[in-house]
Amino acid sequence: MILRGILLLWIAAGIILAFTWAPLVPVLQETTRVLYFHIPSAWVTVLALGWSMVASVLYLYRRRLEYDDHAGTAAELGLLFCIGATVSGSLWAKAMWGSYWNWDPRETSIFFLLLVYVAYLALRGAIDEPRRRARLAAIYSVAAFVAVPFLMFVVPRLYDTLHPDPIINPRGKVDMDNRIRMVFTGMLLGFTGLFYWMLNLRVRVLRIERRREDQGRPMEVAGA
Amino acid sequence: MTGNNVVLAVALLVWGLLFYYLLRLEGRIRKLEK
Numbered sequence A: 001m002i003l004r005g006i007l008l009l010w011i012a013a014g015i016i017l018a019f020t021w022a023p024l025v026p027v028l029q030e031t032t033r034v035l036y037f038h039i040p041s042a043w044v045t046v047l048a049l050g051w052s053m054v055a056s057v058l059y060l061y062r063r064r065l066e067y068d069d070h071a072g073t074a075a076e077l078g079l080l081f082c083i084g085a086t087v088s089g090s091l092w093a094k095a096m097w098g099s100y101w102n103w104d105p106r107e108t109s110i111f112f113l114l115l116v117y118v119a120y121l122a123l124r125g126a127i128d129e130p131r132r133r134a135r136l137a138a139i140y141s142v143a144a145f146v147a148v149p150f151l152m153f154v155v156p157r158l159y160d161t162l163h164p165d166p167i168i169n170p171r172g173k174v175d176m177d178n179r180i181r182m183v184f185t186g187m188l189l190g191f192t193g194l195f196y197w198m199l200n201l202r203v204r205v206l207r208i209e210r211r212r213e214d215q216g217r218p219m220e221v222a223g224a
Numbered sequence B: 001m002t003g004n005n006v007v008l009a010v011a012l013l014v015w016g017l018l019f020y021y022l023l024r025l026e027g028r029i030r031k032l033e034k
Helices: A001-020 A028-060 A067-099 A105-128 A130-145 A147-158 A179-216 B003-033
Strands: none
Touching: A001 A028, A001 A179, A001 B003, A028 A067, A028 A130, A028 A147, A028 A179, A028 B003, A067 A105, A067 A130, A067 A179, A105 A130, A105 A147, A130 A147, A179 B003
């Protein structure tokens, strides 16, 4: 419970500081604040999809359905945060470029990433037998994750893009005001904590569902 | 009230609601785990 309270205050403080204390980047002006939500969402996307791949490898190695729960849940959350990053980026694009969607290389690559993981969830939804679903989904997840660094880091650097420079520039340095850096790092940590909490809740629901099904008593947790 | 404060208030409200939802969900899960 203490950790939950810290997370509540941590992210609330991050939001307040982002709007009242951190300075604006001259080129970005008011849209600077999107940075504190957009990049942490993108970071959690990579983290979640990476964890989905690791859990899939663990499932293929040990054949325990708990790993499949982690793989499926992490992919769902990765997709959720990816949608968050896409929507926040789209709002930023409207303010800076005058249009919500421009088929910029970054937008196009994130669109393909969304398609890859929507297909993963469709595959999971299409197979009823748990072990068969887990095995096929694990193989797909490992193959799909190959596309993640390619679509998120390589493609946008191969083509000219209107998107601002990445946080870590080509010289390997982080050019950021100290106050922006503090709030930004805080939000990265806060979003990571939020992801871990959501992952934990969903995996616990799946565990209860399996236990109840084994006992012949299916259950539903609203909204879970 | 400036637009900046409105966006700040909305962001805090969304975070508060999400936190409350997750906390209630965790409470239900704890009951089912017993």
